[in-house]
Amino acid sequence: MANNQIDLNFPKGGVFLIIIAVAAIILFSKSTVTIGPGEGGVIFESLGKGINTEKSYGEGFHIVLPWNKMIIRKVRQQSISDEMNVLSVNGLEVKVNGTIWYEPEFENLGKLIKTKGEDYERELLDPAINAAARSVVGRYTPEQLYSSKRDVIEQEILDEVQNILKGQYLSVKRVLVEDVKLPTTIRTAIETKLKQEQESLEYEFRLAKAKKEAERQKIDAEGKATANKILSASLTDKILQEKGIEATLKLSESPNSKVVVIGSGKSGMPIILGNQ
Structure with missing residues (x-):
């Protein structure tokens, strides 16, 4: 039985080319960096002077020498x-919970990382x-910390931090x-005081409102009294008699049956007699 032999003619140097290709792929993959949204990068030069402070890299695809390293940090606005635990002006310890918004300066990211x-x-x-x-x-x-000074304190802390x-x-x-x-005892005392102050302000408001209402009624009554006084002074007997006659004549014009007696009333005023 004959032995079948398969002759594999592999090109000379083929293995070496494959090794070179694989090495190139690995080298290329290690030399590429993608910086994501809101991020920035700086180069650390392993064979140079460390952090390159002259250039910051933005979002996107970048090629870096394989012996260097890209340091990537967030450069968008962040919060912490x-x-x-701090002390008030009278030495009482208080706990302050706060949040601060910050962002690194993109163009100086290298200097920030190199120094800090x-x-x-x-x-x-x-x-x-x-x-x-x-x-x-x-x-x-x-x-003051517990109640009315919150917004002022925030601005002052911001100013202090920015200065530092x-x-x-x-x-x-x-x-x-x-x-x-x-502390619970201090907070309770402050809340009690604030409540009492609020009740006092409310009571003072009610008193002021009642006082204004009394003054208004007094002014209204004085106005009416003055008007009546002026009206009484202007109403002479002759005017009253004329007004009475006018009223009597209007009444006599109504459809109801009546008898008008002229000059029979007091001061000569008419008297109306009727069945209504």
């Missing part, structure tokens, strides 16, 4: 929330927020103080 590291929120933003909150809250009493971060390549847009937690 925290609870801080990739975790720049923890290294830069958190300390700035805490310092600003302590500085601002320390100017107010617990009652000036020139640090990180922009803070807004601060929101969501809650101020006081």
Whole structure:
């Protein structure tokens, strides 16, 4: 029985070309980076001086030398929330819950990462927020923190944070103080005081309203009295007699049966006699 032999004629150097092709594909895949929406990137030059601070890369597809690394961070507006223990002006410890909106400066992303590291929120933003909150809250009493000063405190904290971060390549847009937690006894005392003040204001309002109503009635009564006085002074006997005659004549014109006696009444006024 004859042995069938299959002669595989593989091109010389074929294995080497395959290896080169696979290596090229791997190298290409490692040299391409896609930066997503709202993100930015900076190059870390492994064989150079580290972070390249001269250029920031935006969204899209980028080719990077294989020995370099693209560091990608969010550059859109972001928020961070925290609870801080701070002291009021009289030394009382209060807890402040707040949220801050910030965003890195895209064109200075390399400088930000080079000076503060990739975790720049923890290294830069958190300390700035805490310092600003302590500085601002320390100017107010617990009652002011709990009630009427909330919007003023937010603006002052924002101003403080922006001042601290000036020139640090990180922009803070807004601060929101969501809650101020006081010890239960202090909070109860403040709420009781505010309730009493509200009741007092309501009582004063009712008194003022009653006083105005009394003044209005007094003025109205005085006006009516003056009008009656003027009217009485103008009504002479002759005028009254004429008015009586006019009224009698109008009455006599009605269809009801009656008898009119002229000059029989007091002061010569007519007397009307009828069956109605």
